[in-house]
Amino acid sequence: MKRRQKKKGSKWLVNGILGFICLIWIIPTAGLFVSSFRPAADILETGWWTVFPHKGWETEEQMTLPKDTDLKEPIEVSGVNYSDEQLKQGVTTTEGQKLVWQNRRGRIIDVQEKQWKTNAVFTLDNYKNVLGGKNYEITQSDGSIKIEKGSNLTRAFVNTLTVAIPATIIPVLIAAFAAYAFAWMKFAGRKTIFVIVVALLVVPLQVALIPVLQNFTALGLNGTYLGIWIAHTGFGLPLSTYFLYSYISQLPRDLFESAFMDGASNFTIFTKLILPLSVPSIASIGIFQFLWVWNDYLVSLVFIGSQPNVQVLSMRIAEMVGSYGNDWHLLTAASFVSMIMPLAVFFALQKYFVRGLMGGSVKG
Amino acid sequence: MGTWISRHKWLWLTFITILVPTMNLLIHWRIFIFLRDGDLTPILYAVLAIIWGVVGVYTIYLSLNWVVEQYSVKWRQRIQPLIFVGPALILLGWLLLYPTLRTLILSFMDESSVDFVGFSNYAAIITNRLLLSALRNNLLWVVLGTFSCVSMGLIIAVLADRSSFEKLAKSIIFMPMAISMVASGVIWKFVYYYKPGDEQIGLLNAIVVALGGEAQAWASFSQPWNNLFLIVILVWMQTGFAMVLLSAGIKGIPEESLEAARVDGASEIRIFFKIMIPYLKGTILSVTTTIIVFTLKIFDVVMVMTGGQYDTDVVATQFYRQFFMYRNNGYGSTLAIVLLIAIIPVLIFNLRQIRKQGGGFS
Secondary structure, eight states: OOOHHOOOOHHHHHHHHHHHHHHHHHHHHHHHHHHHTSHHHHHHHHHHHGGGOOOEEEEEEEEOOOOOOOTSOOETTTTTTEOOHHHOOOEEOTTTEEEEETTTTTTTTEEEEEEEOOOOOOSSSHHHHHHHHHEEEEETTTOEEEEEEOHHHHHHHHHHHHHHHHHHHHHHHHHHHHHHHHHHHOOOOHHHHHHHHGGGGGGOOHHHHHHHHHHHHHHHHTSSHHHHHHHHHHHHHHHHHHHHHHTTTTTTTTHHHHHHHTTOOOHIIIIIIIIIHHHHHHHHHHHHHHHHHHHHOEEEEEEHHHTTTTTOOHHHHHHHHHSTOHHHHHHHHHHHHHHHHHHHHHHHHHHHHHHHHGGGGGGG | OOOHHHHHHHHHHHHHHHHHHHHHHHHHHHHHHHHHHHHOHHHHHHHHHHHHHHHHHHHHHHHHHHHHHHHHHHHHHHHHHHHHHHHHHHHIIIHHHHHHHHHHHHHBBTTTTTSSSSTTHHHHHHOHHHHHHHHHHHHIIIIHHHHHHHHHHHHHHHHHHHHHHHHHHHHHHHGGGOOOOHHHHHHHHHHHOOOOOSSSOOHHHHHHHHTTOOOOOTTTTTTTTHHHHHHHHOOOHHHHHHHHHHHHHHHHHOOHHHHHHHTTOOOOOHHHIIIHHHHTTHHHHHHHHHHHHHHOOOOOOHHHHHHTTTTTTOHHHHHHHHHHOOOOHHHHHHHHHHHHHHHHHHHHHHHHHHHTOOOOOO
């Protein structure tokens, strides 16, 4: 601890630099978060940072010039001449005011002054819009009203849960059985088979997609929950098995011997003894697998395809990026909906998550 | 009498050995068909599906194990391990091992997988402009992305170690790891957003304009430099990972060696390069290899940001396009194999490193 208190001067510098980096790291997410609560028109008009107090031009008064003012000639406003072009762009006077056409035909000029202001208008409409399937009215920047169909992310959210929960529990359970057998049961070719299982860590998903897709199509598994569970299970197994093996194989031998003495079978030992003992490592790999499945895009894209009933969040959002690329009110809210679950898991279970990540660094 | 019982037992064993797996298969297939074709409300459907998925797997093990428990001790000991590892091996064989071999074969076939074409797909990878640019971009990702992630991670880990808000800083840097790449894509698309006109709503363009520059459409302007703006997203996501592991390594550096160097009057920068980096070598290597593997397979970010347009294709996106858009199985498979070949040495190295550090199989 001593070295950390040693230099007061450099500590300021360290805190400053680190604080700056943290700010850079968090700003993109903060921008998304703030924007998701802003009205649709506002998002497209002004940057999200304008919700914070800032100096901006505010119209103070309006001036009406004589109707017969010739726009081709220099236009005189309070004793100074300006061109039409200048007034279109807005021009700053010597008193620090800004003059800009409010209505060119009506010869009305806005006189603006720099003032502190905020664009802090917030709404929950974006969330209502993406979560519900109903139609919503959106007031656009020019005042007109656009009817938009909600994108019903609620359904996608439920789908993602339905995909992610079994696709987490099933592979971890299967891997735990296998890890136990590799660690504590004797059978022919145990070592060789284990090495093959670990070697499968290198296989990138892409290699497996097409042949598996063809099998799934033949079996009618394509676009079904069972299909996507099987896919995630298979792709998650090498890592889960490897991870759990390294834990289960380290358990003390006496544990098993005394249990065997009492006449317990392997199955009983596994379910009554090993599973409860392995909870920390199962939690780590489980969280890792859950986040992986929840955040996955490629596997869902290939095996769910365009089945609207089974579509998961990541697919819906990627689709929205394509079809409503500029509807930031929808995109920001939708992305945040998809982030709620992983962020909750992350903040609640950070310790396990970090451990799973360290072990999970070799996922293929 | 004894022989009659053993014969009877034998019949019984045969009976259950056939019946239980068959029943399992039939029952689960029936449930599958019911769930697939049934017209249920989404919530009910989800609940039923989750229960079936989880309980189903457990009952398969339970019932098969019950059958094995009926056998004599000698046979039980032989067969039981198969029940335990069997499901894992079947799934792995079906979903990973067999597809890898098949993809390997397909990579030597023509686009519709009919004729054998030898190495011509592999030759195409280095001659076809699309495939070549995907390779080049992927290389750019691996080199620049990995280097930036690891060096940023190292710098932040060192700074955090000496700061007064270590935990908070680490949480903030680490948080993007939990966010999906698709959502990260949206986050950064918004940062890079370009709108013709003077009021910019994308942060980057607003800063550029405020500094007197000109707003740009960053993801599509001057190629291939636009790739850099996509790589930034990777750095944003993966630096946290590097930082967590390196930070754990830094905590392990013995205080005395740092103290001794300070007493000798070594500057902090010198200590960083002469003591910390050599000490962290192992961790740096395994972090680097892990990020390389991750980066080689990068897909979602590119797909969401540009869809591979504007010359931003990488191997994984080009693979997707070859298979699903151009229907060229040959090129697609070859790209997948190229990925595999690129990953193998890195991963072997990584596994060795992990083993050396005492984790896992030994």
